[in-house]
Amino acid sequence: MTGETLLEVENLVVDFRTPDGLVHAVRGVDLTIVNGETVGIVGESGSGKSVTMLAVMGLLGRTATATGSVKLDGEELLGLKQKEMRTHRGSRLGMVFQDPMSSLNPVHKVGVQIAEAKRAHSDVSRAEAKEEAIRLLDVVGIPDAARRADQYPHEFSGGMRQRAMIAMAIVNNPSLLIADEPTTALDVTIQAQVLETLQRVKQEFGTSIALITHDLGVIARMVDRVIVMYAGEAVEMGTVDEIFTQPRHPYTMGLLASLPRIDRRGDKLTPIAGAPPSMLKPPSGCAFHPRCSRAQERCSVEPARLRDIGLGNHRSACLFAEQLAEVTQ
Amino acid sequence: MLGYIVRRLLISIPMLIAATFIFFVIVVWAGNPIGALRSQPGISPATIKVREHEYGLDRPVLNRYWDWFTHAIRGDLGTSVHYHEPVTTVLGRAMGVTMRLVLVATIIGVILAIAIGVYAAVRQYSVFDYGSTALAFLFFSMPVFWLASVLSDLAVRINRAVGHRVFFVEGERTPNLSASVFGHFTDRAGHLILPALTLVLVSVAGWSRYQRATMLDVLHADYVRTARAKGLTEFQVIRRHALRNALIPLVTVVALDFSAVLAGAIVTETVFSWNGMGALFIEALDNYDVNLLLGWFLIAATLVVVFNLAADVYYGYLDPRIRSA
Amino acid sequence: MPDPFIDDRASETVAEAGPGMQPRGFDRRDIPGESAFDHTADELTEFGVTARSQTRLVLRRFFRHRAAMVSLVILILMVAAAFLAPHYYKFSYLEQTNSFSSPPSTTHWFGTDTIGIDTYASVMQGATKSIEIGLLVAIFSTLIGVFVGALTGFYRGLVDAGLMRMTDLFLIMPDIAVLAVVANRFRNQSGNWFMIALVITLFAWMYQARLTRAEFLSLRERDYVLAARALGASDRRIIGRHLLPNALGSIIVNATLTVSAAIITEATLSFLGFGITPPDISLGKMVSDGADTASTRWWLFYLPGLFLIVMLLCINFIGDGLRDAFDPTQDRLRA
Numbered sequence: 001m002t003g004e005t006l007l008e009v010e011n012l013v014v015d016f017r018t019p020d021g022l023v024h025a026v027r028g029v030d031l032t033i034v035n036g037e038t039v040g041i042v043g044e045s046g047s048g049k050s051v052t053m054l055a056v057m058g059l060l061g062r063t064a065t066a067t068g069s070v071k072l073d074g075e076e077l078l079g080l081k082q083k084e085m086r087t088h089r090g091s092r093l094g095m096v097f098q099d100p101m102s103s104l105n106p107v108h109k110v111g112v113q114i115a116e117a118k119r120a121h122s123d124v125s126r127a128e129a130k131e132e133a134i135r136l137l138d139v140v141g142i143p144d145a146a147r148r149a150d151q152y153p154h155e156f157s158g159g160m161r162q163r164a165m166i167a168m169a170i171v172n173n174p175s176l177l178i179a180d181e182p183t184t185a186l187d188v189t190i191q192a193q194v195l196e197t198l199q200r201v202k203q204e205f206g207t208s209i210a211l212i213t214h215d216l217g218v219i220a221r222m223v224d225r226v227i228v229m230y231a232g233e234a235v236e237m238g239t240v241d242e243i244f245t246q247p248r249h250p251y252t253m254g255l256l257a258s259l260p261r262i263d264r265r266g267d268k269l270t271p272i273a274g275a276p277p278s279m280l281k282p283p284s285g286c287a288f289h290p291r292c293s294r295a296q297e298r299c300s301v302e303p304a305r306l307r308d309i310g311l312g313n314h315r316s317a318c319l320f321a322e323q324l325a326e327v328t329q
Numbered sequence: 330m331l332g333y334i335v336r337r338l339l340i341s342i343p344m345l346i347a348a349t350f351i352f353f354v355i356v357v358w359a360g361n362p363i364g365a366l367r368s369q370p371g372i373s374p375a376t377i378k379v380r381e382h383e384y385g386l387d388r389p390v391l392n393r394y395w396d397w398f399t400h401a402i403r404g405d406l407g408t409s410v411h412y413h414e415p416v417t418t419v420l421g422r423a424m425g426v427t428m429r430l431v432l433v434a435t436i437i438g439v440i441l442a443i444a445i446g447v448y449a450a451v452r453q454y455s456v457f458d459y460g461s462t463a464l465a466f467l468f469f470s471m472p473v474f475w476l477a478s479v480l481s482d483l484a485v486r487i488n489r490a491v492g493h494r495v496f497f498v499e500g501e502r503t504p505n506l507s508a509s510v511f512g513h514f515t516d517r518a519g520h521l522i523l524p525a526l527t528l529v530l531v532s533v534a535g536w537s538r539y540q541r542a543t544m545l546d547v548l549h550a551d552y553v554r555t556a557r558a559k560g561l562t563e564f565q566v567i568r569r570h571a572l573r574n575a576l577i578p579l580v581t582v583v584a585l586d587f588s589a590v591l592a593g594a595i596v597t598e599t600v601f602s603w604n605g606m607g608a609l610f611i612e613a614l615d616n617y618d619v620n621l622l623l624g625w626f627l628i629a630a631t632l633v634v635v636f637n638l639a640a641d642v643y644y645g646y647l648d649p650r651i652r653s654a
Numbered sequence: 655m656p657d658p659f660i661d662d663r664a665s666e667t668v669a670e671a672g673p674g675m676q677p678r679g680f681d682r683r684d685i686p687g688e689s690a691f692d693h694t695a696d697e698l699t700e701f702g703v704t705a706r707s708q709t710r711l712v713l714r715r716f717f718r719h720r721a722a723m724v725s726l727v728i729l730i731l732m733v734a735a736a737f738l739a740p741h742y743y744k745f746s747y748l749e750q751t752n753s754f755s756s757p758p759s760t761t762h763w764f765g766t767d768t769i770g771i772d773t774y775a776s777v778m779q780g781a782t783k784s785i786e787i788g789l790l791v792a793i794f795s796t797l798i799g800v801f802v803g804a805l806t807g808f809y810r811g812l813v814d815a816g817l818m819r820m821t822d823l824f825l826i827m828p829d830i831a832v833l834a835v836v837a838n839r840f841r842n843q844s845g846n847w848f849m850i851a852l853v854i855t856l857f858a859w860m861y862q863a864r865l866t867r868a869e870f871l872s873l874r875e876r877d878y879v880l881a882a883r884a885l886g887a888s889d890r891r892i893i894g895r896h897l898l899p900n901a902l903g904s905i906i907v908n909a910t911l912t913v914s915a916a917i918i919t920e921a922t923l924s925f926l927g928f929g930i931t932p933p934d935i936s937l938g939k940m941v942s943d944g945a946d947t948a949s950t951r952w953w954l955f956y957l958p959g960l961f962l963i964v965m966l967l968c969i970n971f972i973g974d975g976l977r978d979a980f981d982p983t984q985d986r987l988r989a
Contacts, residue, residue, distance in 0.1 A: 019718075057558055082563075090560030097558075102551040106650055107573050116569070117559040152649045168559065348823045355832065359839040453706060466974075471964040472918045474925040475941060475959050482948040482955065489949070587823075592828035600945070610831060611926065614838055622835070631825045 006208050007033040011066035023279045027232035038209040038275040040223035046276050048232040049212045053178045058085040066322045096170030098181040100161035104153040111149025114168045121172050136167040140197045159190035164199050173182040178210045228252050231287035234306050238314035248316040248324050337628030341634045353394045354628040355464050392615045407620035416624040427605035431594050434528035441533045446540025468534035473593040477527040477600035501603040547575040577647045588633045714977040722975020725968035739778035747775040752782050765953040778957050780937040782915045790851040791916035796909040799862025807870025821860040837928040847934045869901040903980030910973035914966045937962040
C-alpha cells in the first residue's frame with residue numbers, strides 16, 4: 001500500500017575479507033524506502049552505495065560479511081538461507097545493473113532471458129512466458145517487440161539493452177526495483193529514454209525505485225527523496241528539494257558547488273579537495289573530516305551518524321548540521 | 330557464416346601450398362641422401378652422378394618442387410624410396426593408426442578437461458581445486474616422452490609382478506591375431522590404453538587449467554550476476570548461463586593445440602613402438618626419403634588446417650556473435 | 655546441489671591445504687565496485703593513498719606467491735649444483751670408471767652406466783646444457799620476437815600482414831617434425847648444442863613476436879598513447895616509453911615459459927635422436943638411453959628424468975608467479 005514502509009535498513013555493516021585486511025565498504029547505514037516512492041542514492045565510487053543494495057539483494061559473495069537489519073515489508077532478509085532469499089530475488093526485488101552489454105548473456109536470445117525470469121517464480125509454460133516477455137518489451141518501449149524477442153543482445157542498441165534489462169527485472173512485478181547506475185554507461189540522449197522507461201514503470205505498476213547514481217542531474221529529474229552516501233556511510237537524507245536547495249552536510253554542499261552551472265557562467269569551478277579515503281582504514285570520527293573545510297576537532301573524534309536535526313525527515317550526519325543554514329541557489 | 334567458412338578455406342589453400350614449398354626447401358637444404366655415399370672411398374664420380382640423377386639432385390630446387398607439386402595435385406605423391414610403395418599407400422596406413430590415437434585422446438581429453446576445470450572453478454579454493462592445480466602443474470611440466478616412458482616402464486613392472494600381461498606395451502595391435510571383428514577391436518583398444526593415457530594426461534593438464542580460468546571469468550561475469558538477481562538456483566545459473574559461455578573458448582584452444590597433440594602422438598608412438606605417422610616420420614628422416622617426408626608434411630598440415638576449420642565452424646555455432654559478423 | 659556461491663552463514667571457513675598460489679579465499683572480483691582497489695603497496699596518508707613504484711609493486715606481489723618463491727630457491731640450488739659439479743664432485747662425465755652399471759651409492763651418487771660413466775656427473779652436465787640452451791633460446795627469441803612484434807604491431811601494414819601469414823604457416827606444422835628435419839642436418843657434428851639452440855630459437859621467436867604484436871595492437875589504442883602523440887612524442891618515444899614498459903609483463907612471463915619450452919624441445923629432440931651429440935650430454939638423451947633398461951637399471955632412467963622435471967616444474971611455477979605479479983587482477987590461466 002502506498003505510503004507504508006517497504007524497505008527498512010538499519011545499521012547495515014558490510015565488510016569484505018581481503019589479504020590486506022578487512023575492507024569496510026558499508027559502515028552503519030540506515031535507510032528507508034516507502035511504497036511508491038523513488039529514492040536516489042548518490043555518492044562517489046567507493047561510497048558503498050552499490051554494496052548496500054547488493055546486500056539487500058543478497059548478492060554479496062563469499063568474502064563478504066553483512067550484519068544489521070534489512071527488512072522488506074517487515075520480513076528480515078539478512079541471514080536468510082539462500083533457498084528462501086531466492087524466492088524474493090527476481091520476484092519482489094528486481095535489479096538492473098550498470099552495463100547492459102555485459103549484463104545480458106550474449107548466447108541467449110533476449111526474449112528467452114526475460115521469459116526465464118518469469119518461469120523462475122511462476123509455473124507458466126514456455127509459450128506463456130514468452131508472451132509475457134514480448135508484452136514487457138513493448139511496455140518498455142521497444143518497437144517490434146515480437147521480432148526483437150528472438151534476437152540476441154548484441155543485435156540491440158545500448159539503450160534498448162538497458163530497457164530490456166528493465167523489462168527482465170519487472171517481469172514478476174516487484175515491489176522494489178533497484179537500478180544500479182542504469183544510465184552511466186550510456187549517451188546522454190539515450191539516458192533520457194531509459195529514465196523515461198523507469199518513470200513509466202513507476203506510473204504503470206506503482207513500483208518503488210531505488211536509483212543508484214553519481215549523477216546529480218539524474219537525481220534531480222527522477223527521484224522523490226535522496227540519500228547521500230560517503231565512505232560507507234549515509235551522510236544526508238531528505239527530499240530532492242531539501243537536498244538541492246538546503247544541503248546540510250559539507251559533502252553535499254561540496255557536490256552541489258562543484259557542478260558547473262549554466263546560469264553562473266564565469267564562476268570558477270570548485271571541486272572538493274582531497275581524494276576519497278581507503279576503506280581499509282577509514283578516517284576516524286566523521287569520514288569526511290579530512291576534506292572538510294569546516295572541520296573542527298570534534299569531527300575527527302566523534303562518530304557521525306544520520307540524525308534528526310530539527311528539520312523533520314531531512315536528516316544529516318554532520319555534527320554541525322544545524323549551523324549550516326546556507327541557501328544554495 | 331557460410332561466407333566466413335569459404336573465406337577461411339580460400340586462405341587455407343595457398344597457405345598449404347606455401348607451407349609445402351617451405352618444407353621442400355627445408356628438407357632439401359637439411360639433408361643429402363647420397364652424402365654417405367660420397368664419403369665412401371672407391372665410388373666413382375659416374376656412380377655418384379647416376380645416383381644424383383636418380384634423386385633429382387642435379388636439378389634446381391624450383392623445378393623439383395614444381396614436379397612434385399604438379400603430381401601432388403593429381404593425388405600422386407610419388408614413391409617412397411625406402412618402402413618402394415606409393416607414398417599415398419604408406420601414409421594411408423600410418424595415418425589410420427595415428428588418427429585413432431589422436432582422436433581418442435582428444436575426445437577423452439576434452440571431456441575430462443571440461444569436467445575438471447568447471448568443477449575446480451565452481452569449488453574454488455577447495456581441496457579438489459588445489460589438488461587438480463598441483464597435478465596440472467606436474468603433468469604440464471612433463472615432456473611427453475618422459476611420461477610415455479614412465480608409463481611404459483610402470484606397465485612392464487606391473488606385468489611382471491602380476492605374472493601375465495595386464496598392459497600392452499608394444500605396438501598398436503597384436504600381429505597375426507586370429508579373432509572375430511570384436512576381438513580385433515578389443516585388441517586394438519587394449520593397445521590404445523597407455524599411449525592414449527599419456528596424451529590425455531598432458532593435454533588435460535593444460536586444457537583443464539584453461540577451462541578453470543575461463544569458468545572463473547564467466548562465474549564473475551555481469552550476466553551471471555544478472556542471472557542470480559533473477560532468482561535462479563545456483564545450478565540453473567551454472568548450467569544455463571555460465572557453462573554455455575565457458576565452453577566456447579576451449580574450442581579455440583583445442584584447435585590450436587592440435588598440432589601439439591599430433592607432435593605428442595609422434596613421440597608417444599616412438600615409445601610404444603607403434604607403426605604410425607611417428608615411426609614413419611623417423612624412418613623417412615633417417616633414410617632421407619624426400620617424397621615420403623613431403624607427403625608426410627602435406628598430410629600433417631592438411632589435418633591441422635581441416636581440424637582448425639572444423640573448430641571455427643563449431644565456434645560459430647556456439648557463439649551467435651560470430652555468426653552475424 | 656548446495657550453493658557454492660553464497661554461504662548460508664555470514665562467514666565461511668575457507669578450504670585449507672594445497673599450494674598457496676593465491677591468497678586463500680580471495681578473488682578480487684568478489685568485491686563489487688571500486689571499493690577495494692589494490693592497496694598492497696599503497697601508503698595510506700591523511701590525504702588518501704599514494705602508490706609506490708611499479709617495480710616494487712610487482713616484486714612484492716611476486717614474493718607473496720609461495721610456490722614461486724619455493725621454486726626459485728630450489729631452482730637456484732639445482733642450477734648451482736649442476737654448474738658447480740666439477741668443483742665438488744669427484745667424477746667427470748667424460749671419464750670411464752671401473753664400476754659398471756652400479757646403482758646409486760655413496761661414491762657414485764646416482765650410480766653408473768653400462769660403460770662405467772658416473773650418472774650424477776652426466777646428469778649435472780646434461781642439466782647445464784639444458785639450462786644453457788633454455789636461456790639462449792629464451793633470450794634471443796625474446797629479443798628478436800619483441801623487436802619484430804613491436805614494429806609490426808605498431809606500424810601494421812604489408813610487412814605485418816606478410817609476417818603474420820608466415821607465422822601462421824609455422825603454426826600449422828607439428829614443430830617437432832620441422833625441428834627434427836633441420837636438426838638432422840647437424841646430426842653428425844659433434845658438439846652441436848649451439849646449433850640446436852639456434853634452430854630452436856628460429857622457431858621460438860615467432861610465438862613471442864605474435865604475443866608482443868598482440869599486446870602492442872591493443873596498447874597503441876590506449877588513451878595515453880593518444881595523449882603522448884598530442885604532445886608531439888616521436889614514434890620511438892612512444893614505443894620505448896609507453897608501449898614497451900606496459901607490455902613488459904607479458905614479455906617477461908613468456909620469456910620465462912620459453913625457457914622451459916626450449917628445454918623440453920631440446921630434450922625431446924635428443925630423445926628422438928636428432929638432438930645433442932657427444933661429447934655433449936642431454937638429459938633427453940639420457941632418458942632415451944635409459945628407457946630400455948628402466949625396469950632393471952632404474953637410476954639411469956628415473957634420475958635424469960626427475961631432475962629434468964623438477965627443473966621444469968620450478969620454472970613453470972616461477973612463470974606463474976611472475977604472471978600473477980604483473981597482473982593480479984585476473985585469476986588467470988596457470989601453466
